[in-house]
Amino acid sequence: MGGLSKVGLEHIGMDGFASVAEPEEKVLVNGSVVEYMLVVVPEREVLEEIYKLKADFSAEYCVDAGAVMPNINVAAFYASEGMEETMIRWMQKIFAMNKSFVVTLNNFSGFPGHTVYLRVADPAPFQWLAQELKPLKEFIGSSACPPAKLVSHPHLSICRKLPEPIYRKAMLDYSQKSFHASFTVDQLLLLKRTNVFEQAKPVNIFRLHPAAS
Numbered sequence: 001m002g003g004l005s006k007v008g009l010e011h012i013g014m015d016g017f018a019s020v021a022e023p024e025e026k027v028l029v030n031g032s033v034v035e036y037m038l039v040v041v042p043e044r045e046v047l048e049e050i051y052k053l054k055a056d057f058s059a060e061y062c063v064d065a066g067a068v069m070p071n072i073n074v075a076a077f078y079a080s081e082g083m084e085e086t087m088i089r090w091m092q093k094i095f096a097m098n099k100s101f102v103v104t105l106n107n108f109s110g111f112p113g114h115t116v117y118l119r120v121a122d123p124a125p126f127q128w129l130a131q132e133l134k135p136l137k138e139f140i141g142s143s144a145c146p147p148a149k150l151v152s153h154p155h156l157s158i159c160r161k162l163p164e165p166i167y168r169k170a171m172l173d174y175s176q177k178s179f180h181a182s183f184t185v186d187q188l189l190l191l192k193r194t195n196v197f198e199q200a201k202p203v204n205i206f207r208l209h210p211a212a213s
Contacts, residue, residue, distance in 0.1 A: 009077040023155035035190045039071040043183045065159035094132050095206040100186040108174040113164045117155040126154040
């Protein structure tokens, strides 16, 4: 089962999520334009491993890597709340036709200068979901909203926004370390926030069709 079923909505609401979108041009999030994030949450056993990893990272480099609940970003977009019901209906139809899949997290990599993350061994299922979400992206774009961002390089961040000297040292250290964990993705979580200072809150869970055994 996916992480959401096992950790509960109250756990997610308490811990919050980082912004997925991070557009080059800042968009004012207010009562009429809302930031939405579509994410995959690992199951409890893998979450616990990653939380320990983040805690160790924080202690080793004197940074805060633990504030954001581990997740893999699938999509991020801005839209008016009046579009929410339509978007949810579309996503329900899309995901109901797609099968659950296994994700393997395998060792470490980084975005130069700022982020250390766990690699997703096989990006293909996420790239397929991005392809399936293109009609939603077109709908959002046709409504005078900023272009939606769909996953192209799936990963799970350990620590973001690192100072570059710490990033360089961490990458040197973590290139010598190993990590391996797998979990089944059978659902995706839609989150939103209406204010840049608030935590993202759950809106809907989308179930994937069970894979053939």
